[in-house]
Amino acid sequence: MIVSDTFIVYSSNFKQIFRVVFFLHLGSRQILHFDIHTNPTTKWMRKVLKFAIRKQKQAGKKFHYFLSDNDSVFGKRFTKYLIRIGIKHKKISFHSPWQNCYAERWIKTCRNEFLDFFIPLNQYHLEKKLNEFIHFYNNHRTHLALNKDSPVPSPVLKPPPGAKLLATPVLGGLYHIYSYKKVA
Known part of the structure; x- marks a missing residue:
């Protein structure tokens, strides 16, 4: 199962608001893909998901379920797209973030261990540093749920x-x- 959510990051001058979307594999806790946009749409979200699925197919992995909140970017057109490619879309109940607890926990980890110490200058700066943090998170950071191993075992x-x-x-x-x- 893949879980997804978005969160907001402000630029250093607070004039730009970035929305970060990420896809997390539930079993391994690995961040499969992320992207950043200032004004995400359903069309953009489908494109980002298509890229994440392509990366997973190249790695020989498939998934059958997609869990998200009720954000407008995960609307009816997005659900129809998922059905067309053979993935069941499960949405959490309104105002129930605990139903997507793995995604919410990753957002908390990202904020506490990375964004509290970093203020992005622009979208490129945020993308570069977030990519570095996710590489560290996937390959080196230990997780209690994984018996103190990283999502990509070493x-x-x-x-x-x-x-x-x-x-x-x-x-x-x-x-x-x-x-x-x-x-x-």
């Missing part, structure tokens, strides 16, 4: 004899990725 590294611990900064040093480097 092997546990054991230090080789005489290895040095190397810290690679992410998002300007907000986070770090740790690895081992052999010392000759």
Whole structure:
């Protein structure tokens, strides 16, 4: 199942309002795709979903259910599009964000661990840094629901004899990725 939602981010001068849409795979908690727009429409949302589905098909994955809130971009035309491509659209009840709790939790994580420390200058700046955060989230951030693994599993590294611990900064040093480097 794929869950989706949108959230708002303001630019540094508060003159631009960006709406971020994301698609989260429920089982793995992996962010499959995101996009940013200042005035999203149903047509734009279909295009973004089509791109996300294409990426999943290339990875050999399929999904049959799509969960969203009752935002106008997920309206009747969007539901008809999903039916046409063989996906069942499930909508949550009005004023019931807890029914889409995985999407809401990801928005909270994104705000607490990233947006509270970052003010975008423009859409390009937000897209670049959000892409970096999502890469970190998918590949390195641990999740209790996944037994302290990341959405994209990685092997546990054991230090080789005489290895040095190397810290690679992410998002300007907000986070770090740790690895081992052999010392000759």
